Amino acid sequence: MFPAAKHFIHDPTHLVTTALLSIPRTNPSVQCDIENKIIYRKNGASQVSIVSGGGSGHEPSFASFVGAGLLSGAVAGTIFASPSAEQVRRCILHRVNKEKGVLVVVMNYTGDVLNFGMAVEKARAAGIEVDMVVVGDDAGVGRAKGGKVGRRGIAGTVLVQKIAGALAAKGASLKDVTRIAQLVADNTVSIGSSLSHVHVPGRREPEEDELKEGEVEIGMGIHNEAGSERKSTDLPGLVKTMLSHCLSTADQDRSFSKITEKDEVVLLVNNLGGVSPLELGGITNEVVEQLSETHKMRPVRVLSGTFMTSLNGLGFSISLLRVADTGLGSSMLELLDAPAEASGWSAAISSGTWAKQGEVKKQEEQTDGEEIQPSNLRVEPALAKSTLVTALNRLISVEPDVTKYDTIVGDGDCGIGLKRGAESILKMLETAKDTDDLLIFLNHIIQVVEVSMDGTSGAIYAIFLNALAHGLRQNSPTSPQPVTPGIWAKALDSSLKALGKYTPAKPGDRTLMDALYPFVETLSKTESIDEAARAAQEGAQGTKGMKASLGRTVYVGGEGFQEVPDPGAHGLAELLLGLSDGMKK
Incomplete structure (x- = not known):
C-alpha cells in the first residue's frame, strides 16, 4: 500500500478544478x-507578460505564482499531464496583456514543450510577439540518458520565473526579459530525491517498484519518474551525493554546472510536498553546512x-543558481528579492536584510549576575554523584517502556523527554566541579533540567526542584552538617505545597503525582528512602485502570489506560528506585 494513498478528494478532475477555483x-x-x-x-499591467504552466500536482507552481x-x-493540465496547445493559445491571446510581448517559460518535458510550443507558433502567426524559454535544470539525468531530449525541468524553474517576472515588472523589453530568463536557466542546476513514489488520486499505481524501508531514490523526477540511482544512506550521505551531482566536474556525463567557490550562489531547498517544515529546516541546514565545509561556498x-x-512527495530537491551579470541596471539578486504579490511565493526577505547577513556584532557575554549562595548542608561528593548516576541510568534504561505507555495513553514524548533530561545531567556531571555543598550540587542539576527538559513534565520537575532548593535552604543548619533524611522530608513536603500553586494534580488524577506524593509522605513518616521508593512504585502501578482527569491523557480515547501505568508516574518511580539502589552501593 502506498503511504500517500489516502486523500480527502479522490476524483482527480474535481480536485484540479476546485484547487484552481480556490486561487482567486x-x-x-x-x-x-x-x-x-x-x-x-x-x-494585466502594460509590461511583458510571463506565461507558464504544466500538469497539475506541482502546487504552488504554477497557478499560485500568478500575480x-x-x-x-x-495554464494547468490534469495531474502530471501537460495542458493542451489550445488552452495555452487562449491564455496568450485572450487572458494576458500582449502589448509588449509575451514570454513563455516551460519545463523540459515533451508534452509541455510540444503543446506550449504549438501555442507559441499559433500566437506568432496571429501577429503577437512571443518568445519561449525551456528550462532543463535536472542533474539527475546525465547526457547519455537525456539524449536528444535533454535534462528535465524541475524546481530551478521557479528561479527563472521569479527573476523574469520581476524584470518584466520593471518595464524591460521582451528581448531583455527573454535573455535574462535564459541566462538564469543556463546557470541553474538542480537535483531531487525521495523516499517514496507518490499516489495520484483516482489512479491505480504499481506497488512492486516501491522503495524499501531506508532506501532513497536520487534524481527522482517530479512525476514519479525514476532517478539515477537507489541507495540506503543517511541525510548527510544523501546531501553529499546530491551536491556532488550538482557541482562535481569529474563526471563528464553529468557535469552541467560551472559553479565554483568564487561565485555568488543562490540556494533553493524545495519541499516535494510531503516533508514537514520542521524536517525541511533540518535538511536545509545540512545542505548549507555541506556547501560551506565541503565546497567552500x-x-x-x-x-x-x-x-x-x-x-x-516524501522528498526534496536542491537547486543552485550561479549569480551572473545581467548587463542591466538590475542584478539577479535584486530581481529575486523583489516583492511578488502571488499567494504561492513564500520568499519574503528583502535585499536590505540579506545585505546584513555578513555583519557580526560583538555581543558582550551576558550573565544574570546571580550566584548560588553557599549553604551548610553537606554531602559526600563521590556518593552523591554515584547515587545520581545510578538513578539516571535506570531512568534511561526504562525509556522504551515509558514511551510505549505514553504512546498508548498520550502523545508519546514523555519517555524521550525524561531520557533527554537524564542524559543532559549525566553529561553535566562529567565536567562539573565536585562540591560537598548540597545546594550548589542541586543548582547544577536544576540549570540542566530547565534547559534540557520541555513540555509539562519538564515544567513540573523544574518547579519542584527549585522549590526543593528553597525548602532545603529554609531547613539548613546553622553550621556545616550532613543532610539528614529528616531535612530531606521537610524540604520535600514544602516542595509539594509549592507545586500545588501551579498544578491542581493530586493522587488519583493519574499523573506523576501518584508516585511523588507517596514517596514524600512515606519518607516523612519513616525517613527510609527504600520504603519511600517502594511506595512511589506502588503508587505508579496503582494508576493502571485509573481514568485521567488532568493532562493530555484526558483527551485520548480508547481503553489503553486500563492496561498500563501513567508514564510520568512510572518514570519518576523508576528514578526514585534508582536513587534507593544508588544509596546502597
Whole structure:
C-alpha cells in the first residue's frame, strides 16, 4: 500500500478544478478561467507578460505564482499531464496583456514543450510577439540518458520565473526579459530525491517498484519518474551525493554546472510536498553546512520552502543558481528579492536584510549576575554523584517502556523527554566541579533540567526542584552538617505545597503525582528512602485502570489506560528506585 494513498478528494478532475477555483479566493488580484484551466492577472499591467504552466500536482507552481512581480498567466493540465496547445493559445491571446510581448517559460518535458510550443507558433502567426524559454535544470539525468531530449525541468524553474517576472515588472523589453530568463536557466542546476513514489488520486499505481524501508531514490523526477540511482544512506550521505551531482566536474556525463567557490550562489531547498517544515529546516541546514565545509561556498541567498511539489512527495530537491551579470541596471539578486504579490511565493526577505547577513556584532557575554549562595548542608561528593548516576541510568534504561505507555495513553514524548533530561545531567556531571555543598550540587542539576527538559513534565520537575532548593535552604543548619533524611522530608513536603500553586494534580488524577506524593509522605513518616521508593512504585502501578482527569491523557480515547501505568508516574518511580539502589552501593 502506498503511504500517500489516502486523500480527502479522490476524483482527480474535481480536485484540479476546485484547487484552481480556490486561487482567486486567496489572491483577489487574479481570476480563474475554469473552462480552460487558466489563472491570470486581472487588468494585466502594460509590461511583458510571463506565461507558464504544466500538469497539475506541482502546487504552488504554477497557478499560485500568478500575480504582480511574477507570472501574468498560468495554464494547468490534469495531474502530471501537460495542458493542451489550445488552452495555452487562449491564455496568450485572450487572458494576458500582449502589448509588449509575451514570454513563455516551460519545463523540459515533451508534452509541455510540444503543446506550449504549438501555442507559441499559433500566437506568432496571429501577429503577437512571443518568445519561449525551456528550462532543463535536472542533474539527475546525465547526457547519455537525456539524449536528444535533454535534462528535465524541475524546481530551478521557479528561479527563472521569479527573476523574469520581476524584470518584466520593471518595464524591460521582451528581448531583455527573454535573455535574462535564459541566462538564469543556463546557470541553474538542480537535483531531487525521495523516499517514496507518490499516489495520484483516482489512479491505480504499481506497488512492486516501491522503495524499501531506508532506501532513497536520487534524481527522482517530479512525476514519479525514476532517478539515477537507489541507495540506503543517511541525510548527510544523501546531501553529499546530491551536491556532488550538482557541482562535481569529474563526471563528464553529468557535469552541467560551472559553479565554483568564487561565485555568488543562490540556494533553493524545495519541499516535494510531503516533508514537514520542521524536517525541511533540518535538511536545509545540512545542505548549507555541506556547501560551506565541503565546497567552500556560502550562499548569498537561501530559499527554503514549498515551491514545486510532486503532490505530497516524501522528498526534496536542491537547486543552485550561479549569480551572473545581467548587463542591466538590475542584478539577479535584486530581481529575486523583489516583492511578488502571488499567494504561492513564500520568499519574503528583502535585499536590505540579506545585505546584513555578513555583519557580526560583538555581543558582550551576558550573565544574570546571580550566584548560588553557599549553604551548610553537606554531602559526600563521590556518593552523591554515584547515587545520581545510578538513578539516571535506570531512568534511561526504562525509556522504551515509558514511551510505549505514553504512546498508548498520550502523545508519546514523555519517555524521550525524561531520557533527554537524564542524559543532559549525566553529561553535566562529567565536567562539573565536585562540591560537598548540597545546594550548589542541586543548582547544577536544576540549570540542566530547565534547559534540557520541555513540555509539562519538564515544567513540573523544574518547579519542584527549585522549590526543593528553597525548602532545603529554609531547613539548613546553622553550621556545616550532613543532610539528614529528616531535612530531606521537610524540604520535600514544602516542595509539594509549592507545586500545588501551579498544578491542581493530586493522587488519583493519574499523573506523576501518584508516585511523588507517596514517596514524600512515606519518607516523612519513616525517613527510609527504600520504603519511600517502594511506595512511589506502588503508587505508579496503582494508576493502571485509573481514568485521567488532568493532562493530555484526558483527551485520548480508547481503553489503553486500563492496561498500563501513567508514564510520568512510572518514570519518576523508576528514578526514585534508582536513587534507593544508588544509596546502597
